[in-house]
Amino acid sequence: MRFHSSKSPTQINKRHRDDQWNPRANAPLNFKKFILLTEGISPDDAPKKYQAYLMSFLASEIKRFYDAYENLPFFREKYHPYYLKLEHELFKQSYLNNNKLLIESISAGQLAGIQLQVSYDLLYGKYSDSSENESYAMPQWAYELILDKPPESQTVNRLLLNSPLESVLLVDIPDYAFKTQIVDILKTEIEIFEIYIAERIGGRTVFICVPHSVNLESISKKLNEQNHFIGDYVLKFEPCKPIKDKTRVRVCPPICSHPARIQRDLYLTSKLIQKLDDEVSKGMQIDKNQSFLNSLPSDINDQQKLDLQLFYLRRVHYYCYYGRMKCPSYMDLWDKFGPGHMRVDLKNDIKPTELNEGLSNTVVKVNFASWQNPVADKQNILDSNMEGIDSEDMDSIESYGDWQSMIETEVSKNGYTVSKSQIQWLKDVEDYAKMVLETDIKPPEMDANNEEIEKRWEQFCHVHTLADAPERFRCKLCQKLFSDSKYVWKHLKLKHFDKHSDIVVQSGMSDMKDLFFWSHGESKTNPFESLVQIPPILDATSRNKPVKDYAKDASRMALENWDLSQMKSGPLFKGDTSFYNRKRNKEYHDFDKPDPKQSMAVFTPEVYSRPTVKYDDL
Known part of the structure; x- marks a missing residue:
């Protein structure tokens, strides 16, 4: 299953070849190579200088990751307050549906x-x-x-x-498509559904989870007959066929x-x-x-x-x-x-x-x-x-x-x-x-009616209101006539609300940068997941002693490379973060993840990778 486009593969992937951030393209030097390539370094200074080198390396990687992906939907959906609020609203609807279905299942004795x-x-x-x-x-x-x-x-x-994969529809969408666009397509055809998106290079795979009572073949055929588009792409919906493993x-x-x-x-x-x-x-x-x-x-x-x-x-x-x-x-x-x-x-x-x-x-x-x-x-x-x-x-x-x-x-x-x-x-x-x-699990607040947004919206309305005569005003976007300019402004807010959303998104870019930066230090956008994981770096003098506050120091160095005038005075999410910074005194094997902890620093954007869920037609 693939999405279809009039564009050639060369056109589709050009931006990714030029701009894509590759964590393996510029891997950090190990301690031995660092010593060999550094002139005039003494044995006493080597561990400290190597730690400083690793912090500087991670700081530059953090900034490079932001610069490469700040305009992609997956990044904005994860860090931008506007999209985080939309995601929370989708979760609230899923909560109501799942809560109702589960209570009904218990009442019917299905979970007895x-x-x-x-x-x-x-x-x-x-x-x-x-x-x-x-x-x-x-x-x-x-x-x-x-x-x-x-x-x-x-x-x-x-x-x-x-497995939830047994009642899932799959559809590929371009990498510039947002989750809300798929929601708008589905909500007229499917009453209850949940969406999970797997990120790929050049596109996104959408998992649409529906109740087991929904006929996957029937609903996918109906959606395909309607020829839904996102940009130049025709969406093709297909039932997931999970591997029986x-x-x-x-x-x-x-x-x-x-x-x-x-x-x-x-x-x-x-x-x-x-x-x-x-x-x-x-x-x-x-x-x-x-x-x-x-x-x-x-x-x-x-x-x-x-x-x-x-x-x-x-x-x-x-x-x-x-x-x-x-x-x-x-x-x-x-x-x-x-x-x-x-x-x-x-x-x-x-x-x-x-x-x-x-x-x-x-x-x-x-x-x-x-x-x-x-x-x-x-x-x-x-x-x-x-x-x-x-x-x-x-x-x-x-x-x-x-x-x-x-x-x-x-x-x-x-x-x-x-x-x-x-x-x-x-x-x-x-x-x-x-x-x-x-912990308060609500998304960070963003005031959609603050002065900056209102000022930008007024400027937009002035530009898109045309005066044909004393009592003839026209919307520049759709050419509709009104008797007064104030009605044009109301029309723009109601019928062209996507333009207002664009202004809100642009006004929240500094908030997004804040959230991305503070996710490496004192706060997280979602406190229950590692947004961008930075494994602890062990002190070169002791294999069992992690460097304290490493992530915070690396984030501070990344912040110093940004325009401080665009940053807020502090994190949007404030609370007790000692849980995230706690380190054990001894290395050990996690019982749910029985692999030794990593001893080498690697910048791992775990959210931008293909998932491990299995399906056989992608």
Whole structure:
């Protein structure tokens, strides 16, 4: 599937060849090459000068990235306050639709069989009366379950493994097209839909998620017969045909199955749902008695209630509680985490159900999360990784109760202990939940009626109002006649509102530059995603010691290369940013991303790349 144009490929891609920012075209020197190419450098000064070189390099890359992409829609949709507000309005509409559909599904009993658990035997291949004691004390555990073949239908229903790609329309659009243009085309034909856009060089691929009840073949045929255009491009809509590949399911550490932890997660997920619902629905007339939490059945147990609340956070707010991430869309969340996290049934009560579903040790593969370091002795590394867990940095949820003491006390009643690595995993979940509860997720405000915009609009109206006679005034854009100039101005605002939007966008360019710059330092446009990721640079004198405030220093140097007269006095988003700047004392393997952290600085625009979601006709 490709979009069609009268322009040649040479014309289409010329601007990208000339202007495109390529992070690999000018990679930074490693420490060895830097020493070889620098004259008169002493061993004592080398680490400090190399760090200064890396900061200068990243500062220039940040500026070069902005200069290359500031006029492209993907960049403006991510950083410009005007488009961020439009995106938030689209999310509010999706929230209303998804909230209603999910409540109706619960009322109809369609989610009655939900059970987000896998047996201890399926993961570890054994039954054991002491599995609880063994599992709580494990410093490493099964973190990913891979199904070699598509699961049976009943497994999909119980574990909610349905891929959103199964009800998606695909369409390619040119790189100068905005999401709102696709929304305007679709809203007259499809009542409920969500949009996710994958960025490509020279174009954008739009994923249009619709309810499963929508006939994809029928709606795509209807849209194609209408011959929709964006510029010179004819849009061709086609159903997505996802590849039936292996299904990857994340697994929580065993401690998440303890009754005390389930109660804690129930409490936190309830608070998160209340907070996010209230924030999104502010200003809407919604019956609080019809809220999701009030619609939960009274005859379900705590585990089923927690499963429903976890699914609600994922499907309605695009927030993976155990995965510690809130994404801009459900497609984006699925791309990163798949169907989400499952808890472990330590008593293997669910084993007979798994056998009926075709889930056995012979058809699944299990990956384990490990704290081991290949260059050091296993025991030494385990000991070193346990250091620092009890540091002052690791105890920061006072306002939400002493959850760690509560869990350890409850577990110790039966003579069990919890490994510090599992406590650390819970600590990360708690930290992220705390950040969500304390963060305002609204987009940055932009005053569309400020003096600058009004002045520019008046100038535009004067230029586009023609006086033919004392009581004959004409709109320059459409030649329509009016009896007074004030009616021409009203006409311009109502019928040519896109011109006013253009003025608003141009007036907010300095705000966009602010947001882009501050995303590397003290603030973020969307506090729940890394806008432009700058991995920590390790001190050359120690492989385990990151340079403090590196991102802030690099951003400051990038700002010095910009016109300061166009910048605001401070960030638009202000709040507690210690969460983003926190660094661990030890290198470790993330349990959800079991790869060692990078030690080399790389400027990674993760938003401008092809996604990992799979489809077979692009």
